Amino acid sequence: MVNELMSNEIALLAIFLLSIFVGFEVVSKVSTTLHTPLMSGANAIHGVILVGAIVVADHAKTTLEISLAITAVILATINMVGGFVVTDRMLQMFKGKAKQNKVKGEDK
C-alpha cells in the first residue's frame, strides 16, 4: 500500500518535471508578434482549474465549503471561457492575405 502511494507520488513528480520541459520547449521560438495572443491562450488554458473547482464543489458539505467552491466554479469559468474567446478574437485579426485584400477592395 505504502509502495503504491509512493510510486504514485513519483509518477506525479515525473509528470510535473516532463511538463516543465515541454512547456519550455513549445514556446521558445515564438515571434514577438504572437506574444500577446500566446499569453492570452496560456491564460485560458489554466482556466481548466474549473475541473478542480467542480470536484471540490461535488464533495463540499458545509455552507461555507459550498459557497467557496461555487465561487471558484464561477471564477474558473470566466477565466477559461472568456480567455479562449478573447484569444480567438485577437487571432481573427491575423487572417489570411487573400481575405484581407478582398475586404480592402470592398472598402473602396
Place this chain on the structure above:
Amino acid sequence: MSRNLYDLIGLIAGICFILALKGLSSPKSARKGNLIGALGATIATVIVFFYANDGKALNNQTLILAAIGFGVLVGVPAARKVQMTQMPQLVALFNGVGGGAAALVAIVEYLKLGDGATVSVVVATVFTVIVGCVSFSGSIITFLKLQELMTTRPVVFPFGRQIIALTLIGVLISGGWVIASGGTTPLLINGLLSLIFGVLFVLPVGGADVPIVISLLNAFTGLTVAASGYVLQTTLLIIAGTLVGASGTILTKLMAEAMGRSIFGTLFGAFTAKAQQSSGAADTRPVKSGSADDVAILLNYAQRVVIVPGFGLAVAQAQHTVRELADLLSVKGVEVAYGIHPVAGRMPGHMNVLLAEANVPYEQLVEMEEINPTFPQTDVVLVVGANDVVNPAAKTTPGCPIYGMPILDVSLAANVIFLKRSMRPGFAGIENELLYEAKTTLLFGDAKDSLTKVVSALKAL
C-alpha cells in the same frame, strides 16, 4: 467511469493543451491552436461530471451548472465586447480570477480533509493559497493601472522595501504556521497576507512594465493550478498548470528581453533607482509645431515614409485613417512602411493586432530590427501617438526608467513628424529630447482628427 479511463481522457486533454501552445507559437496555426486548447478544456470539463461522483449525478450539480452558466454569461460578453485597446487588462483580469479560483479550490479541499491531510498536501495547499492570492490581487492592480483607474507611475512609499520584505516574511511565517499546526485561522491569515503582498508587489511597477508583470502572474497562476492538481491528485491539472507555468516563465523572459528589461529590474526597479522625473527646465524650450498642410507637403514630396504607430493611435481609433493615409501615399508613389516596436501598444504584439484589425497589409508591418537600418534612407518618419519607443533617452540617459530598451532610431531619418495630443510625456513618464530637435515637426491634436486633416490636405495637393 473508472479512474484509469478518466486519467486517459485527461491525458488527451493534456495533449490538446500542448498542441495548443505549439500552435499559438506560429502565426499560421495560432487560431487553430487556440481552438484545440478550447477543445481540450471542454473535454476535461465534461468528463469530470461522469467521474467525480462515481458516475452518479454530482452533489450540488444544479448549483454547479448554474455557476458555470453564470460564468459564461459574464466571461463571454466581456471577451466579445472589449475594445482591442483594452484587451491587455481584460487578460490580466481573467488571469486574476483564475488564480483566485485555484486558491479557493485548495482552501475547500483543505477544509474538507481537516486533520486527515498529509504534510505534502498541506504544503501544496499553502503554496496554492499564497501564489493564487498574490496572482489575484496583483492582477487586480495591473488591471487598475492599465485601465488608468489609478496612476500608471510607479507607486513608491516611504520604507516601501522594508514593508514589502516584512509582508513577505509574514506570508512565509504564516505559511509555516499552517503546515506546523493546521487549522483554519492560520490559513485565513496566510491568505490575507498573501493578498496584501500581491498588491504591494505590483504597486511599484511602472506602467510600461505592467505587461511583463501580467505575464509573470500568468505563469504564477499556472503553477498554482499545478499545485492544486497535486492536492486533488488530478494529473490533468498538473500537466496544464505546469505547461502554463513553464511557458509563461519563458514568455515573460522573452517579453522582458524585447523591452530591454531584466525581470528583476522590472519588479524592483522603482525601489533601487529612485524615479527621476522631469527635470523641469526642459518643459519651457521651444518646439516647432506645424499645420496639417505642412505635414501633407512633407509627406507628398518624400520618397520613403515610415509610420511609427503607438498606443495613442489605438486610443484615438485612428487605425483606419492611418491606413487611408498610407494607401493615398502609395498611390502617389511614396514607399510606405510601418515600423513596429515589439512593445508598441501595451503588450508585445498588441500593435500588430490593432493594425490587422484595420486591414493594414501584413507585409507593410516591419519589425524593429529590420526597419532600423533603413531610417537613414527614410525622408519622413510619422510618429502617431508613440513616444517612449522612439525616445533616444533609452540610449543616452543611463538611469532613466527606459534606459537600455531597444528603440526605433527615427532620429536618423531626415524629418520626423510627431502627432501628439500634448507635450505630456509618454506612458513611462519620461521627457523626449527628440521633440526639441530641428528636424522635428509637431502636429498637436487628437491623432484621428490630425490624420483626417492631413489626408484631406494631401488630396488637395
